[in-house]
Amino acid sequence: MKKIIILVFATIISSSCFAQTAAEWGKLEKQLNFYMANDLGRNGYYDQKPIAEMMGEMAEIVGPECVFAAGDVHHFEGVRSVNDPLWMTNYELIYKHPELMIDWFPMLGNHEYRGNTQAVLDYTNVSHRWSMPARYYTKTFEDKGTTVRFVIIDTTPLIDKYRKDTKTYPDASQQDMDKQLNWLDSVLTSAKEDWVIVIGHHPIYAETPKSDTERTDLQQRLDPILRKHNVDIYASGHIHNFQHIKMPGNKIDYVVNSSASLSRKVKPIKETKFCSPESGFSLFTIDKKELNMHMIDNSGKVIYTIKRTK
Numbered sequence: 027m028k029k030i031i032i033l034v035f036a037t038i039i040s041s042s043c044f045a046q047t048a049a050e051w052g053k054l055e056k057q058l059n060f061y062m063a064n065d066l067g068r069n070g071y072y073d074q075k076p077i078a079e080m081m082g083e084m085a086e087i088v089g090p091e092c093v094f095a096a097g098d099v100h101h102f103e104g105v106r107s108v109n110d111p112l113w114m115t116n117y118e119l120i121y122k123h124p125e126l127m128i129d130w131f132p133m134l135g136n137h138e139y140r141g142n143t144q145a146v147l148d149y150t151n152v153s154h155r156w157s158m159p160a161r162y163y164t165k166t167f168e169d170k171g172t173t174v175r176f177v178i179i180d181t182t183p184l185i186d187k188y189r190k191d192t193k194t195y196p197d198a199s200q201q202d203m204d205k206q207l208n209w210l211d212s213v214l215t216s217a218k219e220d221w222v223i224v225i226g227h228h229p230i231y232a233e234t235p236k237s238d239t240e241r242t243d244l245q246q247r248l249d250p251i252l253r254k255h256n257v258d259i260y261a262s263g264h265i266h267n268f269q270h271i272k273m274p275g276n277k278i279d280y281v282v283n284s285s286a287s288l289s290r291k292v293k294p295i296k297e298t299k300f301c302s303p304e305s306g307f308s309l310f311t312i313d314k315k316e317l318n319m320h321m322i323d324n325s326g327k328v329i330y331t332i333k334r335t336k
Contacts, residue, residue: 051087056311057169063307064096064263065285067116073305074287082123096263097135097227104141135227139195173219181226214255229262231271267292268302
């Protein structure tokens, strides 16, 4: 009896740690596929290098259109210029797989605001794959009648904690918060795509020891616009773990994407549908009738999927 128990336990452990195969990855692919990765820049340390390789290997199978880099590509003090060596050690030499030589659509995180934010935009003129037309912008994609809109926003200037700390985040208070929010409302008003996904660095709802005001400011300023237009998903990073939150009376899926390098502990709250302390990235797979956001851990395993259907 004792041997049987040990055998079953060993089987469970082995199964839970087993990375998905290329064939299983292939089953995830739909008409339109996209990566989301954030909180990357650790000079290749922790899980950054293996996750970068995993992203490349999976890209050979699912063929993502692009990567949405949801902030904090550079820890800890951002970059000083487009020639900062961190561009090599945090980005170019880490995400070097041939299948990752696709468009990267970045956004600013709080760590970028510690440095030269304009240099992050200007790197668009240096790297053929880094594409950041503005601090906030929108991208649409279409394939065989399936359409999706991604709206990239700049959350740091929407939070008073950063706006008031002019020494650490000198550029945050210089941004016109109302102008961005009015722009977002206008874009979402005119959006006619099958699916609408908004991505920002900071979460609106999440379990975290970080200051509550980060989220309450976004709940007051950003969330009413998202609810007004009933977007499908609001995806964020910043917390360094995976979370899926559903608020009562609200159809929006609020998602936290984990760090693609260094992850942190997490515990469920009342509104939590799923959470995990694993590091990793996410894969969006989309067709006319279904939108999936797959959470991928550092072994390449899909540990959770947010599914929306029409």
